Amino acid sequence: MCNQSCCYRVLQYKGEYAVSKTKLATIQTYLQQNELDGWLLYSFWQINPIALAVAGLESGGSRPWFLWLPAEGEPTWLVNAIEVQTPRRAAPEMQGKVHLYASWPALAQKLSEIVVGRQGNRPRIAMEYSPNNAIPYASWVDAGTKELVEQSTGAEIVSSADLAQLTLAVLDEAQVAAHREAAKRCLTIKDAAYGLIADRLRNGQSVTEYSVQSFIVDQFKAQGMDPAFSPAVAINRNAAIPHYHPDANEHSPISVGDVVLIDLWSRVGTHPRGCLADITWMAYCGAQTPPKVQAVFAVVAQARDRAVQLVQARLSAAQPVHGYEVDDAARAVIIGAGYGDYILHRTGHSLGWLGHFLGVNIDNLETQDQRQLLPGLMFTIEPGIYMPDFNFDDSPSPKGLGIRSEINCFVHPGRVEVTTLPLQTDVMALLA
Numbered sequence: 001m002c003n004q005s006c007c008y009r010v011l012q013y014k015g016e017y018a019v020s021k022t023k024l025a026t027i028q029t030y031l032q033q034n035e036l037d038g039w040l041l042y043s044f045w046q047i048n049p050i051a052l053a054v055a056g057l058e059s060g061g062s063r064p065w066f067l068w069l070p071a072e073g074e075p076t077w078l079v080n081a082i083e084v085q086t087p088r089r090a091a092p093e094m095q096g097k098v099h100l101y102a103s104w105p106a107l108a109q110k111l112s113e114i115v116v117g118r119q120g121n122r123p124r125i126a127m128e129y130s131p132n133n134a135i136p137y138a139s140w141v142d143a144g145t146k147e148l149v150e151q152s153t154g155a156e157i158v159s160s161a162d163l164a165q166l167t168l169a170v171l172d173e174a175q176v177a178a179h180r181e182a183a184k185r186c187l188t189i190k191d192a193a194y195g196l197i198a199d200r201l202r203n204g205q206s207v208t209e210y211s212v213q214s215f216i217v218d219q220f221k222a223q224g225m226d227p228a229f230s231p232a233v234a235i236n237r238n239a240a241i242p243h244y245h246p247d248a249n250e251h252s253p254i255s256v257g258d259v260v261l262i263d264l265w266s267r268v269g270t271h272p273r274g275c276l277a278d279i280t281w282m283a284y285c286g287a288q289t290p291p292k293v294q295a296v297f298a299v300v301a302q303a304r305d306r307a308v309q310l311v312q313a314r315l316s317a318a319q320p321v322h323g324y325e326v327d328d329a330a331r332a333v334i335i336g337a338g339y340g341d342y343i344l345h346r347t348g349h350s351l352g353w354l355g356h357f358l359g360v361n362i363d364n365l366e367t368q369d370q371r372q373l374l375p376g377l378m379f380t381i382e383p384g385i386y387m388p389d390f391n392f393d394d395s396p397s398p399k400g401l402g403i404r405s406e407i408n409c410f411v412h413p414g415r416v417e418v419t420t421l422p423l424q425t426d427v428m429a430l431l432a
Helices: 023-033 049-055 104-114 143-153 161-168 173-202 209-222 291-316 323-336
Strands: 038-043 065-070 076-080 097-101 124-127 156-159 232-235 259-267 276-284 378-381 384-387 401-404 407-412 415-418
Touching (some): 023 038, 023 065, 023 161, 049 065, 065 104, 104 143, 143 156, 173 209, 173 259, 173 276, 173 407, 209 232, 276 401, 291 323, 291 384, 291 401, 291 415, 323 378
Parallel strands (some): 038 124
Antiparallel strands (some): 038 065, 259 276, 378 407, 407 415
């Protein structure tokens, strides 16, 4: 896998919170700071969700359209003559001038007139393109359209990945406040769920992954949170499946001697733009957690903390830090401890009003996320080690083990904040 510098020029956002400006002003500040002539948005039907979101459109019609956002000046549209209404449906600040085309030769000609460089120089523009498809989440322009733009305008095209997340994934103060409240309630519900398991086991009552999951959903309702999000509750070998979810038909009983993973996420209220919190904790159903379990957790916790330390060090030094670098830092700890073969997923994902949001992921495993961690972005850190045949308590048959620790982080200018404190430091023994 190539490193970032070989295929992609690092673009940086050097300004204040994007939320302090209009969307267009934020975009143009970025373009100017990075010596870009503009951002060329393109969509056909609904293939480019980034273009639709930036333009403020719910639907893009049935013909190709382009929206040119220059580093200076007003937006310019290029739309098919039969869909002249498209720009009128856009966000007010994005409406601008409108150029029409009917034939494909006219489309190419109009592009050459709209996309221009400063002082007659070759245009340098951003589009939804990712070199080598390193960031699939930011790659929506097909190869043929990229060729059309290059041949029609002579432009150098760079990735809009950081520009898109700056425009769409930066959270405002109200959204961050909603996340903080969601985190507080999720932590309380997590404690209640582990308390339920402990009480049932002490009293000799049955308890299952599914009954605990149902309890958490009931707690979401009682705490004024969105019950549409179904948590993961998994023991032993089940927890070694990262996306394991119990249901009414498939679940396991929870017994003394089991290790229990709980991963829960939700928002306050049910509004679809409410920001989520997303946490994972571990516990042992006994009086003393086995040393082998604690040892594996210690590696995961060290990987989690190493990731945060890297982000903080870079931000303190006013240096850029990218998702792939943070993932590398966390995975290096796990690999160094001898558990590299048991890494099954990236270290973290973007977080906002979607559980997997529109910004940078902490990933150099599944993809190479070259996006920068910018002020106003939120993300998870959740390294894991998954060993389906691991024997942690010398049982005749190995129970298997899955260990994950998940926290949420918010980027401020010059610092990173863990919003889901306290950190879990060891696997708590529920029957101590």
